[in-house]
Amino acid sequence: MIVRELIEKIEGEAELDFTFNEGKIEDVRISFAFYRGIEEILVGKDARDALVITPRVCGICNHAHLIAAVKTIENGYENAGLKVELSNKAKAIREFTLSCELMQNHMTWFYMTILPQLEKLLGEASGENHALKASYFSSTITKAMSIFAGQWPHSSYAVPGGVTCDPTYVDVMQAENLVDESIRFYEEMVIGMPIDKYLEIDSNAFLYDLDGDLARVLQLIGMNEMADIGQSHDRFIAFGDSTLFKAGKSMKTRVYSVDANYVEESVQQGTVAKAVTYKHKLYEVGPLARAMVSKEPMVKRLHKCYKDSILTRVFARVHEVALLLSHSKELLQNLRLDEPSCSLGKELIVPDFEGVGAVEAARGSLIHKTTVKEGLIENYEIIVPTQWNLSHGDDRENGIAIEAMVGSSSTEEATFIFRTFDVCSVCTAQ
Amino acid sequence: MTSQTSYKPKLLWLQSITCNGNTHSFLNHPDLASILSHFELVYHPVLETPFDIEEMARGELECDILILEGSFREEGFTRGRVEVSKILEAYAKKAKHIISAGTCATFGGIFKEYDPENISGFCFNVEERTERYEMYASKLISLPGCPIHPKWLSYVLLMMLKDKHIPIDELHRPQELYGITVHTGCARNEYFEWKIDTKGFGLKEGCLFYEQGCQGPYTRGSCNKILWNDTSSKTIVGTPCFGCTEPSFPKTALFSTKTNMGIPATMPLGVPRRAYLTATGIAKSFKIKRLEERIITYDS
Numbered sequence: 001m002i003v004r005e006l007i008e009k010i011e012g013e014a015e016l017d018f019t020f021n022e023g024k025i026e027d028v029r030i031s032f033a034f035y036r037g038i039e040e041i042l043v044g045k046d047a048r049d050a051l052v053i054t055p056r057v058c059g060i061c062n063h064a065h066l067i068a069a070v071k072t073i074e075n076g077y078e079n080a081g082l083k084v085e086l087s088n089k090a091k092a093i094r095e096f097t098l099s100c101e102l103m104q105n106h107m108t109w110f111y112m113t114i115l116p117q118l119e120k121l122l123g124e125a126s127g128e129n130h131a132l133k134a135s136y137f138s139s140t141i142t143k144a145m146s147i148f149a150g151q152w153p154h155s156s157y158a159v160p161g162g163v164t165c166d167p168t169y170v171d172v173m174q175a176e177n178l179v180d181e182s183i184r185f186y187e188e189m190v191i192g193m194p195i196d197k198y199l200e201i202d203s204n205a206f207l208y209d210l211d212g213d214l215a216r217v218l219q220l221i222g223m224n225e226m227a228d229i230g231q232s233h234d235r236f237i238a239f240g241d242s243t244l245f246k247a248g249k250s251m252k253t254r255v256y257s258v259d260a261n262y263v264e265e266s267v268q269q270g271t272v273a274k275a276v277t278y279k280h281k282l283y284e285v286g287p288l289a290r291a292m293v294s295k296e297p298m299v300k301r302l303h304k305c306y307k308d309s310i311l312t313r314v315f316a317r318v319h320e321v322a323l324l325l326s327h328s329k330e331l332l333q334n335l336r337l338d339e340p341s342c343s344l345g346k347e348l349i350v351p352d353f354e355g356v357g358a359v360e361a362a363r364g365s366l367i368h369k370t371t372v373k374e375g376l377i378e379n380y381e382i383i384v385p386t387q388w389n390l391s392h393g394d395d396r397e398n399g400i401a402i403e404a405m406v407g408s409s410s411t412e413e414a415t416f417i418f419r420t421f422d423v424c425s426v427c428t429a430q
Numbered sequence: 431m432t433s434q435t436s437y438k439p440k441l442l443w444l445q446s447i448t449c450n451g452n453t454h455s456f457l458n459h460p461d462l463a464s465i466l467s468h469f470e471l472v473y474h475p476v477l478e479t480p481f482d483i484e485e486m487a488r489g490e491l492e493c494d495i496l497i498l499e500g501s502f503r504e505e506g507f508t509r510g511r512v513e514v515s516k517i518l519e520a521y522a523k524k525a526k527h528i529i530s531a532g533t534c535a536t537f538g539g540i541f542k543e544y545d546p547e548n549i550s551g552f553c554f555n556v557e558e559r560t561e562r563y564e565m566y567a568s569k570l571i572s573l574p575g576c577p578i579h580p581k582w583l584s585y586v587l588l589m590m591l592k593d594k595h596i597p598i599d600e601l602h603r604p605q606e607l608y609g610i611t612v613h614t615g616c617a618r619n620e621y622f623e624w625k626i627d628t629k630g631f632g633l634k635e636g637c638l639f640y641e642q643g644c645q646g647p648y649t650r651g652s653c654n655k656i657l658w659n660d661t662s663s664k665t666i667v668g669t670p671c672f673g674c675t676e677p678s679f680p681k682t683a684l685f686s687t688k689t690n691m692g693i694p695a696t697m698p699l700g701v702p703r704r705a706y707l708t709a710t711g712i713a714k715s716f717k718i719k720r721l722e723e724r725i726i727t728y729d730s
Binding site: 006008009011012013033034036037038040041045046048049051052053056057058059060062090104108112116129131132134135138139142143145146147148149150151152153154155156157159161162163164165166168174337338340341342344345426 | 445447448449450451452453454455457458459460462463475476477478482483484506507508509510511540541543544545576577630631632633634653658659660661662663664665666667668669672674680682683684685686726728729
């Protein structure tokens with residue numbers, strides 16, 4: 001029996017065809033209907049136009065596209081023999097603004113998707129307007145980011161060699177205040193304890209000490225015997241290197257190094273989304289993958305008990321906000337404003353190059369690749385996180401999200417599992 | 431009016447070919463809760479609503495204000511398994527007001543470039559009126575911008591709520607928002623006055639109009655009057671304006687200024703070339719030392 005479901009409010013929509021056998025889901029087909037052609041739109045444009053066009057792939061992870069695009073150009077310049085050295089200030093500001101985008105995404109997903117959908121699934125409505133909490137956190141943290149990036153969504157403030165902003169301490173102090181306010185919100189609403197105390201927790205028993213909305217979600221999952229569902233292949237990969245996240249792949253208990261050149265894209269039947277593999281294997285990307293690769297203790301401990309289940313996946317994403325909040329504060333505190341914002345002069349143009357750039361976007365590794373001839377884009381490829389998680393798979397094994405849904409006995413539960421991957425339709429069908 | 435306090439206008443947000451940037455921009459409105467409290471949200475692409483996408487796609491819901499996001503094609507783009515052009519027709523007829531939110535919905539925007547023959551804005555194809563124009567012009571407000579500014583949208587929504595007249599221009603843009611240019615209020619205006627260009631990216635000093643491609647002086651919009659995220663704007667942080675509110679968005683070579691004999695090829699909005707050249711000649715004949723120097727020096 002095949003049941004077809006249209007999934008919405010995932011930054012667009014997707015069709016899921018569930019094949020049931022004896023009351024359990026045996027297979028799922030995921031399809032996205034419309035292709036917008038951003039890669040084709042870029043062809044023939046000036047290389048730096050990618051800094052303006054690629055953010056428009058996605059209204060929620062636009063900033064990650066900007067950072068991937070600028071890294072791609074810088075990598076291309078280096079490949080063409082030009083040394084690109086970013087000041088620590090430029091690196092820290094880029095990392096700060098990208099962190100802010102990740103945080104707004106995670107809290108938006110938590111409050112606008114996970115909490116309401118879980119309540120709906122379990123018939124446990126709280127009557128609270130979760131969306132307004134998301135909006136409060138999101139508008140606060142994107143304001144902090146806009147002090148440097150000018151605006152969110154759709155900033156283009158990162159340029160080859162650095163950033164366009166030239167902040168003063170007036171700016172830095174305002175941004176710190178906004179991060180403090182975001183921390184206050186997170187402590188009060190999400191975890192119900194001071195963040196420093198939270199980050200010192202060293203056993204899974206903490207689940208009982210937590211208060212706030214994260215505790216509510218974990219308890220709802222636990223009490224309804226959902227803690228073990230949604231397990232997949234337990235293989236993880238991350239490409240974007242930053243001071244917080246390491247690049248690598250995690251299998252079993254070990255972490256190995258990775259090289260973005262082994263990433264392969266292929267066309268899939270019945271959908272406009274392409275599949276992505278690393279050395280012909282599927283991997284999960286996203287906050288859980290980052291935590292596994294970086295060996296983040298709290299997530300690792302939870303993973304030991306619950307593997308790559310929805311419990312671990314949901315926790316990893318919300319937990320990442322705590323890490324990003326304290327990291328952001330540190331970045332701002334250590335910012336040295338006497339350093340240059342941008343190290344490349346305006347007269348400089350490298351006409352021919354090939355470049356690759358990877359960043360950790362909210363949903364996982366985002367990779368851009370380009371070939372530029374005589375200053376114009378000849379080819380542009382964008383590989384987005386959701387492609388990794390939603391690939392169909394092959395004869396040997398199911399795709400990551402499909403494997404997670406297989407075995408479930410209802411489309412409602414399977415759909416919730418699907419949403420724990422924080423699916424982004426617009427990115428997937430760029 | 432007393433009736434307004436009890437009746438909440440029904441708001442329906444319909445997405446077509448989009449990146450969701452307008453949706454997320456609006457969700458970051460600092461006063462979202464109080465704005466939404468005046469309306470009944472019948473359908474929204476992200477927020478919880480009483481009806482799902484398939485119910486919405488049948489075209490049978492009630493709708494007073496229709497917000498459109500994304501560019502359009504007559505065939506080949508569905509929401510809830512129904513062609514958007516069909517859904518659109520159903521609600522555009524019913525609605526008292528239609529807001530085209532963002533440059534895609536208004537003029538076609540970036541996504542038009544993939545298939546320029548078939549993709550356009552709702553009532554305009556770049557600047558040209560589409561077939562729908564005659565039918566819906568009387569209720570149309572255009573809010574171009576890539577993305578839309580959240581406060582531009584809330585201004586329009588609250589004006590509609592209070593039954594107030596919104597003065598518009600020939601492209602149906604509210605004059606209060608688009609009667610000025612992005613240059614208005616730019617923190618770098620003094621450098622523009624004295625024709626001092628910036629020495630590169632990453633500096634708070636200097637104007638971005640002469641070399642960095644800034645389109646602020648000829649782009650309609652209030653980005654430097656009603657700040658982004660309540661705090662900043664592109665030009666404040668040293669990024670050129672890319673003209674994202676204009677029907678021509680996106681142009682190419684966005685980080686460099688096209689020039690003729692060293693003079694920007696496009697003049698500030700409404701300024702005759704001769705007037706500009708005269709003013710420039712005078713400004714450039716003086717050297718203003720203060721404006722050539724850095725504003726702050728930090729001891730390293």
